[in-house]
């Protein structure tokens with residue numbers, strides 16, 4: 001009898017039965033675990049994390065294979081502990097009709113027609129973020145970009161949200177993030193348990209916001225409005241749990257991704273003077289057209305353009321927030337290069353704790369996240385520089 005040949009797996013180790021290599025990963029900074037594996041086995045290796053046998057990919061070719069050329073062979077799944085924390089009804093955990101329904105709602109709330117109305121508010125958030133940055137001696141780029149992306153995320157989900165709710169959401173969301181990549185145990189005092197408690201508080205805050213919105217019968221065009229008004233073919237509305245899980249899901253999908261991309265953009269602009277000059281020239285032309293930055297940016301000046309690579313994924317789960325992401329990144333860069341000066345100060349020692357405050361999503365391995373930076377207001381000179 002012929003034996004079926006077992007598929008060849010990439011190099012690597014699977015660790016113990018069930019727990020696999022989860023303890024090795026969580027007993028240190030997870031990015032150290034991944035870096036060590038990558039060095040030993042290359043860009044594609046097998047392991048077993050959180051009860052999931054998995055293959056880790058760390059090359060653009062491999063990402064293209066999974067997301068583009070062979071995407072039909074793959075189905076996105078997440079460890080149960082992470083699903084529970086974000087909210088199991090969030091769209092990216094689903095396929096089929098439910099996913100299609102939620103995706104349409106998210107897409108509509110982030111369409112170019114909708115986000116073009118957000119330009120003045122995003123501009124205000126970008127300017128305020130940069131001004132507050134300029135008042136600090138030294139800061140960590142990734143942390144600041146996270147704050148910016150969070151504010152824009154809140155804007156696209158809720159429109160103008162009162163400061164009290166915004167602060168409460170921020171405080172509890174930060175605790176959730178800290179627990180997201182921690183070992184999933186419900187022992188009191190652990191990061192995971194604290195995150196689950198904060199996640200419950202987020203539900204309560206969201207329920208309050210929803211009740212207020214329903215009472216006031218506001219006619220908004222943000223994601224919350226799309227979720228509240230949605231009815232399926234049987235006339236069924238979404239439950240409060242489904243709405244809450246999708247709000248947290250979108251916030252989660254929007255923050256570290258955008259902050260990470262912005263951090264890399266700043267790093268490349270800083271490291272490549274020619275590129276920086278070209279960007280400054282391009283943005284200075286817009287700045288001049290707007291009376292030396294006195295008039296607000298117009299949609300035509302910042303409208304997102306298609307990209308020729310695949311940072312936003314591909315297929316059924318491709319990023320519905322890509323236009324908003326490009327828009328907010330461009331607005332921030334416009335103001336940064338036309339009004340501020342940005343330096344990286346590698347030599348300044350920053351306590352590890354400072355970094356870890358921002359390293360909540362360790363899976364976005366980002367060396368430049370650890371780059372302390374200083375932003376100061378542009379000097380008298382007309383010359384623009386970073």
Ligand code: HEM
Nearest residue numbers: 076091092253254257258261311312313317319320321325
């Ligand atoms: C530079 C910033 C961003 C990058 C690089 C990025 C990247 C991605 C990628 C690669 C995916 C697909 C994941 C998969 O195939 O499973 C995705 C999905 C998603 N993104 Fe983004 N994203 C960014 C910003 C945003 C923003 C600003 C929002 C919303 C405001 C957002 C909302 C979402 C949502 C809801 C999904 C899940 C879609 C689904 O499952 O159908 N993203 N993103």
